[in-house]
Amino acid sequence: MELRILSRAARETEAIAEGLGKLLTPPFVVALYGELGAGKTTFIRGLARGIGIDQVRSPTFTLINRYEGRYVLYHVDLYRIDDEDEIYHLGLTELFEDPNAITVIEWADKGYPYLPDERLDIYFELSSDVNPDERWIHLKPFGSKAEYIVKLMG
Ligand SMILES: Nc1ncnc2c1ncn2[C@@H]1O[C@H](COP(=O)(O)OP(=O)(O)OP(=O)(O)O)[C@@H](O)[C@H]1O
Numbered sequence: 485m486e487l488r489i490l491s492r493a494a495r496e497t498e499a500i501a502e503g504l505g506k507l508l509t510p511p512f513v514v515a516l517y518g519e520l521g522a523g524k525t526t527f528i529r530g531l532a533r534g535i536g537i538d539q540v541r542s543p544t545f546t547l548i549n550r551y552e553g554r555y556v557l558y559h560v561d562l563y564r565i566d567d568e569d570e571i572y573h574l575g576l577t578e579l580f581e582d583p584n585a586i587t588v589i590e591w592a593d594k595g596y597p598y599l600p601d602e603r604l605d606i607y608f609e610l611s612s613d614v615n616p617d618e619r620w621i622h623l624k625p626f627g628s629k630a631e632y633i634v635k636l637m638g
């Protein structure tokens with residue numbers, strides 16, 4: 485089941501993401517897609533709070549940040565990656581295979597071939613010219629665990 489949620493403000497996006505964070509258990513991978521300023525980091529801030537993590541840095545130069553709350557959360561941002569070789573050297577596969585971690589990836593399209601088959605894809609779209617704060621958040625699960633979580637959110 486796919487789910488589309490309309491968010492009308494940044495704090496709504498955070499609240500939706502916090503709800504998701506409360507449902508997640510490791511191992512789990514969340515892949516985020518959407519243009520600059522679409523709300524990916526805002527979403528991760530909420531998701532982290534749902535895991536019991538308060539401080540999310542914006543990983544401008546560090547491509548991978550590690551946080552600890554109830555679980556370990558890896559925050560990956562592939563924005564600065566230009567070719568797939570660089571991704572290979574990041575060791576993403578190790579993160580994805582960590583049984584004790586949740587991994588969330590901004591600009592996941594840049595690492596698409598490396599993403600695991602079982603994951604939750606989330607697309608962020610600006611929804612309206614009238615209200616610049618509106619976003620569609622589109623959740624697309626792959627695999628039974630992600631399916632189950634999206635069902636709980638719906
Ligand atoms: N409904 C909304 N959901 C999320 N962010 C919103 C919303 N409305 C307004 N905003 C604002 O849009 C901006 C989103 O920035 P954010 O850093 O989360 O985007 P991003 O997708 O991570 O961008 P980048 O690709 O540059 O990392 C923030 O300034 C936030 O306050």
Ligand SMILES: [Mg+2]
Binds near residue numbers: 524525526590
């Ligand atoms: Mg960001």
